[in-house]
Amino acid sequence: MTAFRSHLEFLRKTDDLRSLERPETPSPQVIAGEGLRADCSAVRFSTDDSRIELVNGAYGGVDQSSRGDRYPWSRLGLGLGIDRDPDYVDVLERIARLGDRIETRDVTYVERAATATDRTVRELGFPTPPDETWPRVTLGLISVGANDGSYWAPIHGTVIDDNTVRARVPEAITDRFDRGDVVSVALGVPSEALAAAYFLTITDRLSTPIEDRDVGSTVPVIPTGGGVVPSSAEIVFEAEISDPQPDTRAEKREFWERLVDATTLTLDVNSVFVRDDAVVPFTPLDVPLTDDLQLVGLALAATLYDRANSYWGVAPVEWLLLPAAGRLGLCVVSTEMLYAGFEWQLSNFLFSFSDCYDTVVVVDDEASPRDLGQVFADVWVKAHPSRDWLFSEADAPVARLPTYGRGETGARLYVNATWDPRWDEEYIAPRVSLTESYPPNLRAAIRGSWAEFGFDTDPDSP
Amino acid sequence: MSVDSFRAFLDVLENNDAVTRITDDVSWDLEASAVTMQANETDGRVPIFESVRTRESAVDARLVGDPYRGPQQRPWEWFGRAFGFPIDSGPVYYEGVIERLRDPIEPRTVPANEAPCKDVVRTGADASLLEFPWPYIHRGDGGRYATLATLVAPDPNSEWGSWSRHRAMIHDSSQASLLLLAGEQVPNRYYFEYEPADKPMPVALTIGAGPAIESTAEMWIPVGRSEVSFAGGLRTSPAELVECETNDLRVPASAEVVIEGRVLPNERLDEGPFGDYFGYMNGPRRSMPVLEVDAITHRSEPYVPFCVEGTGVGYGENSTSTFATAAGGPDATLGLRIAGFDVELAAPWPYTSRTVWVIATDRSYPGVLHELANFIFTTWGMLHIDFFVFVDSDVNPLSPRAVIEAIALHADPATDFHQFGVERMPKVPLNIYQTPDEKGSVDVGTSRTKTSKAYIDACSDDSRPPQSIGDRDARRRARELLTQAGVPEQAFEPPHTIESGR
Numbered sequence: 018m019t020a021f022r023s024h025l026e027f028l029r030k031t032d033d034l035r036s037l038e039r040p041e042t043p044s045p046q047v048i049a050g051e052g053l054r055a056d057c058s059a060v061r062f063s064t065d066d067s068r069i070e071l072v073n074g075a076y077g078g079v080d081q082s083s084r085g086d087r088y089p090w091s092r093l094g095l096g097l098g099i100d101r102d103p104d105y106v107d108v109l110e111r112i113a114r115l116g117d118r119i120e121t122r123d124v125t126y127v128e129r130a131a132t133a134t135d136r137t138v139r140e141l142g143f144p145t146p147p148d149e150t151w152p153r154v155t156l157g158l159i160s161v162g163a164n165d166g167s168y169w170a171p172i173h174g175t176v177i178d179d180n181t182v183r184a185r186v187p188e189a190i191t192d193r194f195d196r197g198d199v200v201s202v203a204l205g206v207p208s209e210a211l212a213a214a215y216f217l218t219i220t221d222r223l224s225t226p227i228e229d230r231d232v233g234s235t236v237p238v239i240p241t242g243g244g245v246v247p248s249s250a251e252i253v254f255e256a257e258i259s260d261p262q263p264d265t266r267a268e269k270r271e272f273w274e275r276l277v278d279a280t281t282l283t284l285d286v287n288s289v290f291v292r293d294d295a296v297v298p299f300t301p302l303d304v305p306l307t308d309d310l311q312l313v314g315l316a317l318a319a320t321l322y323d324r325a326n327s328y329w330g331v332a333p334v335e336w337l338l339l340p341a342a343g344r345l346g347l348c349v350v351s352t353e354m355l356y357a358g359f360e361w362q363l364s365n366f367l368f369s370f371s372d373c374y375d376t377v378v379v380v381d382d383e384a385s386p387r388d389l390g391q392v393f394a395d396v397w398v399k400a401h402p403s404r405d406w407l408f409s410e411a412d413a414p415v416a417r418l419p420t421y422g423r424g425e426t427g428a429r430l431y432v433n434a435t436w437d438p439r440w441d442e443e444y445i446a447p448r449v450s451l452t453e454s455y456p457p458n459l460r461a462a463i464r465g466s467w468a469e470f471g472f473d474t475d476p477d478s479p
Numbered sequence: 480m481s482v483d484s485f486r487a488f489l490d491v492l493e494n495n496d497a498v499t500r501i502t503d504d505v506s507w508d509l510e511a512s513a514v515t516m517q518a519n520e521t522d523g524r525v526p527i528f529e530s531v532r533t534r535e536s537a538v539d540a541r542l543v544g545d546p547y548r549g550p551q552q553r554p555w556e557w558f559g560r561a562f563g564f565p566i567d568s569g570p571v572y573y574e575g576v577i578e579r580l581r582d583p584i585e586p587r588t589v590p591a592n593e594a595p596c597k598d599v600v601r602t603g604a605d606a607s608l609l610e611f612p613w614p615y616i617h618r619g620d621g622g623r624y625a626t627l628a629t630l631v632a633p634d635p636n637s638e639w640g641s642w643s644r645h646r647a648m649i650h651d652s653s654q655a656s657l658l659l660l661a662g663e664q665v666p667n668r669y670y671f672e673y674e675p676a677d678k679p680m681p682v683a684l685t686i687g688a689g690p691a692i693e694s695t696a697e698m699w700i701p702v703g704r705s706e707v708s709f710a711g712g713l714r715t716s717p718a719e720l721v722e723c724e725t726n727d728l729r730v731p732a733s734a735e736v737v738i739e740g741r742v743l744p745n746e747r748l749d750e751g752p753f754g755d756y757f758g759y760m761n762g763p764r765r766s767m768p769v770l771e772v773d774a775i776t777h778r779s780e781p782y783v784p785f786c787v788e789g790t791g792v793g794y795g796e797n798s799t800s801t802f803a804t805a806a807g808g809p810d811a812t813l814g815l816r817i818a819g820f821d822v823e824l825a826a827p828w829p830y831t832s833r834t835v836w837v838i839a840t841d842r843s844y845p846g847v848l849h850e851l852a853n854f855i856f857t858t859w860g861m862l863h864i865d866f867f868v869f870v871d872s873d874v875n876p877l878s879p880r881a882v883i884e885a886i887a888l889h890a891d892p893a894t895d896f897h898q899f900g901v902e903r904m905p906k907v908p909l910n911i912y913q914t915p916d917e918k919g920s921v922d923v924g925t926s927r928t929k930t931s932k933a934y935i936d937a938c939s940d941d942s943r944p945p946q947s948i949g950d951r952d953a954r955r956r957a958r959e960l961l962t963q964a965g966v967p968e969q970a971f972e973p974p975h976t977i978e979s980g981r
Contacts, residue, residue, distance in 0.1 A: 035961075035964045035965055035966065036964065037960055037961070037963070037964040040956075040960060042953065042956070043949055043953035043954075043956050043957050044949065044953070046948055046949070047947075047948055047949035047953045047954060047957045048957040048960055048961065050947050050948045050949070050954075050957070051947065051954055051957040051958050051961060051971070052957075052961055052966070054946070054947065054971065054975075055958075055961065055966055055970035055971045056970060057961060057966045057970055058966075060961070060964070080880060082878075082879040082880040082883060083551065083552065083794060083879065084522075084551060084794035084795075146948060147948055147949040147950070147953060301948055303944060303945050303948075304944075304945055304946060304947055304948060305880065305884070305946060340883060340887070342879070342880040342883040342884055342887075343883050343884055343886070343887030343888070344884060344887060344888060344944065345887075346884075346887030346888045347886070347887045374887075375891075375892050376886075376887070376890075376892065388793060388794070390792075390793030390794035390795075390830050391758070391792070391793040391794075391830075393793070393828075393830040393831075393879070393883075394757075394758055394792040394793050394830040394831040394834075397828070397831055397834045397835045397865060397866055398757045398758065398759070398792070398831050398834055398910075398911060398912070399911060399912055400912065401912040401913070401930070401931075402865045402866065402898070402912075402930060402931040402932060402933050403898060403901050403902055403930070403931035403933075404912075405912070406896070406898075406933065408892050408893075408896065409892075411892075411893035411894075418887075418888070419887065419888050419889070419890075419891070420888045420889060420939070420940075420942040420943070420944070421888070421889050421890070421891040421894075421895070421939075421940055421942070422891075422940045422942075423891075427891065427892065427893050428891070428892040428893035429892060430892035430896065440914065443915070444914050444915060446759035446760050446761055446762070446911040447619065447759065447760045448758060448759055448760075448789075449617055449754035449755075449758050449759060449760065449788070449789025449790065449792075451513065451516055451517060451520070453618075454509075454512075454513070454516070454617040454618050454619075454754060454789075455509055455513040455516075455617075455618060456509075456618065459509060459510060459513055460513065463510070463513055463514055463517060464517075466503070467517070469503075470499060470501045470503070470514065470526065471499030471500070471501065471524065472499060472517075472518060472521070472523045472524055472526075473523070473524075474518070474521035474522060474523035474524075475521065476517055476521060478521050
């Protein structure tokens with residue numbers, strides 16, 4: 018388990034965190050949006066006053082529209098303690114495992130790192146987006162205590178006066194509390210806790226206490242007025258559920274709300290606990306590559322990858338990815354082609370298990386998730402324009418994330434950018450690449466002489 | 480002042496610390512191209528191989544690996560610097576090129592004694608292709624190749640001839656096979672005029688003709704005009720040409736190497752397999768027309784630039800993909816505007832630049848996208864391009880993220896994907912989605928089996944998600960702060976919309 022501030026330290030050590038002093042203007046939300054557009058490192062906003070510090074891009078940040086040495090899963094993988102350069106599939110498997118049910122509870126209780134403060138929620142200084150009135154809290158974790166344990170889910174909202182937060186939570190968790198009950202909100206939690214909350218939410222598995230899931234034995238916790246929260250959380254609020262609030266169309270949504278129903282709550286905050294030099298993650302909403310989108314993308318990919326490889330008795334899928342640049346409106350899957358027609362079966366399996374996208378691209382098992390540029394070429398180069406772009410009748414349930422005008426039904430498309438398993442071996446065109454186009458001794462000699470030849474790029478860079 | 484020769488272009492690269500001169504002995508046999516591929520993939524300097532090991536070369540020639548490759552983030556940068564165009568924004572660069580292409584300048588002829596390409600003149604049996612260190616580029620290629628070669632051929636409609644890019648596979652001292660694919664202007668002239676009349680077609684294959692000429696050789700120039708006039712427009716001065724030794728054609732006076740000869744009628748030599756621009760080795764070996772050499776002239780210690788094909792796909796850049804983005808895109812944009820289409824910008828898909836193009840346009844009347852696609856598929860996009868993606872007129876086709884988002888969110892599989900006929904269109908045999916049997920080896924260089932073409936309407940229905948928050952000043956200030964924190968300025972390119980790039 019990695020505390021959020023340790024996660025940031027790892028990002029700093031891997032040169033993936035930049036710092037700047039929090040300016041009065043523009044809003045950190047604007048700076049974060051521009052930083053995401055530039056595929057830049059996570060950005061930390063420091064202050065020399067009583068306001069908390071903020072970090073954007075801690076969980077995702079980059080996309081893969083150009084070559085880079087960071088990937089959409091790198092920062093979350095680092096936070097999950099996998100590796101400084103984690104393999105994509107390891108991240109997916111780790112996310113899925115956090116949601117596994119466990120036989121025996123093994124909860125570790127550790128003292129709360131945050132201490133009580135007289136400061137109000139408003140005084141903490143959450144960032145206010147331009148053209149909005151209230152400061153916004155994002156990437157939070159709500160914990161609801163019950164007799165059988167605690168329930169975690171994502172929460173975000175706005176600070177509408179000193180200690181009142183108008184918040185959005187998954188509808189499914191509202192079964193666990195009534196008006197007047199106390200819940201807790203934790204910010205700046207370990208990646209395991211946040212990733213698990215997103216994963217359990219989008220897979221509709223909020224009906225089991227987290228103590229009975231892997232995440233409950235992974236993240237040290239502390240009981241609070243609500244349920245248990247991660248002990249290392251940077252900020253914890255204890256709040257009473259106030260009058261229910263009607264939803265408004267103007268309410269900003271975190272990305273998970275596009276997949277599951279959500280509802281609005283009003284929280285009257287009774288107690289605020291803050292660590293010294295507290296630092297919490299935040300994200301702008303609706304713009305490209307936001308952390309909430311990346312967390313949902315990885316959680317959804319983890320779900321589909323796990324399901325596809327648990328279905329046929331073998332595990333043909335190498336990896337599965339929903340490009341952040343496409344705002345999860347298309348799905349790319351790399352697979353072993355078990356038999357002729359398997360690409361049809363797999364694509365339609367993926368349509369059955371998610372209604373987010375209407376397009377699935379199937380690529381061969383040698384394709385790398387790190388080289389999406391190659392995938393964006395193979396879609397057009399390996400797939401025959403008339404034989405391998407395959408459309409259903411327009412009588413399928415309409416996809417949730419694309420934005421074109423729609424009725425209740427729509428068509429689905431899968432693109433088969435794989436070699437046909439019925440082709441003779443000699444029909445398969447070898448790729449042009451350093452590995453396939455040149456003998457190993459020549460490649461080694463060139464790498465050995467690279468700097469001497471006058472190059473200053475890294476020959477091992479991706 | 481725009482550069483007027485290949486050597487002046489190398490000076491531009493050198494002045495921007497974008498080349499490395501490798502003085503160690505390097506072999507033409509895979510080594511030079513492996514170094515170049517590694518440089519292409521890592522966005523490294525352009526390698527100039529000063530000492531090329533060879534047994535038979537009498538000419539002290541130097542290889543240059545993918546000299547026209549631009550930086551991956553900004554492929555047009557070296558062309559922009561060479562011709563004096565703005566480089567910070569792709570759409571602005573495009574408009575700069577378009578403006579020059581609107582104003583072609585006729586070339587002028589210089590005497591042979593003023594032409595560096597005549598430093599050395601060899602004719603007849605004294606002219607040998609084997610004197611040059613043509614690279615063997617990929618393991619599995621059918622032979623050694625001249626890949627950055629501009630072919631000058633007669634054109635009854637133009638005093639200056641027709642100029643286009645064709646690769647040549649070297650067979651022996653006097654013969655090479657030329658990749659001539661019917662559907663393109665020069666191959667059509669050979670297949671449908673010279674060969675039926677049993678006449679050899681006089682040609683000159685020029686190596687190192689310089690960026691202006693090599694750019695326009697990639698363009699689709701209207702019949703009756705010559706590419707070399709548009710090259711003059713690009714460089715804002717007349718291209719200087721000199722007469723060939725053995726035919727009536729004129730070639731760039733500053734060229735590094737000029738191979739004069741004839742394309743023989745009714746004779747074929749093997750061509751390929753070759754690691755091609757799709758990023759794969761294509762086969763099978765084809766039969767292609769024969770270039771019979773009559774003379775070779777060259778500069779002293781000539782440079783022989785070459786392209787490692789197949790490295791311009793995915794994230795990589797090479798000379799071919801850079802030509803497509805930096806020259807083909809502006810030319811296509813201009814051509815479509817002249818044809819009456821309300822096109823804001825047309826650019827190749829960066830991951831496979833000759834297969835897919837993205838066009839930003841308004842849907843100004845019902846059916847316009849069909850008309851646009853139909854126009855291009857029947858003209859310059861006939862052989863190589865299989866797909867067009869249409870995006871809103873303000874969406875920047877040079878922004879991959881913007882285009883991916885448009886396809887993912889706005890293209891409805893039920894209504895926005897349109898196929899042109901079912902396997903009725905011609906296709907180059909270089910593709911890899913047809914089997915070797917389907918490709919066959921027909922006389923005019925297209926696949927025996929036809930293919931389909933398609934276009935995707937990824938224009939929005941006014942439902943585009945936001946790309947940024949805050950007003951223009953706030954965003955500008957945000958970028959300044961991020962730049963001060965160490966984010967490189969060019970990380971903000973390319974912008975999502977064309978307007979914000981201007």
